[in-house]
Amino acid sequence: MSNAPSRIDLLELDIDLRVADLWREAADVHDWNLEVVAAFIRAAYGKGYCDALTEDSPGALCLDHGYRIPDRGLRGPRLVERDAA
Numbered sequence: 001m002s003n004a005p006s007r008i009d010l011l012e013l014d015i016d017l018r019v020a021d022l023w024r025e026a027a028d029v030h031d032w033n034l035e036v037v038a039a040f041i042r043a044a045y046g047k048g049y050c051d052a053l054t055e056d057s058p059g060a061l062c063l064d065h066g067y068r069i070p071d072r073g074l075r076g077p078r079l080v081e082r083d084a085a
Contacts, residue, residue, distance in 0.1 A: 011065040011067075019047055022040060
């Protein structure tokens, strides 16, 4: 039996470091309910989304932990026009 952390353990640690500010805020919450949990889930998702957009090397988190980078199936640059509203 190995005492070395698994790749899942290492991935969890890496993610925990990325959302440390949310963990600190969570420690101050005394009245947990579904709305508070949902807010933290949304915040963590948003943080991960922003981190992915600003990574120096897209896909590094996957590669660093032995996971393949999912194929997005895009063929070249894709521009999305937004409504001015």
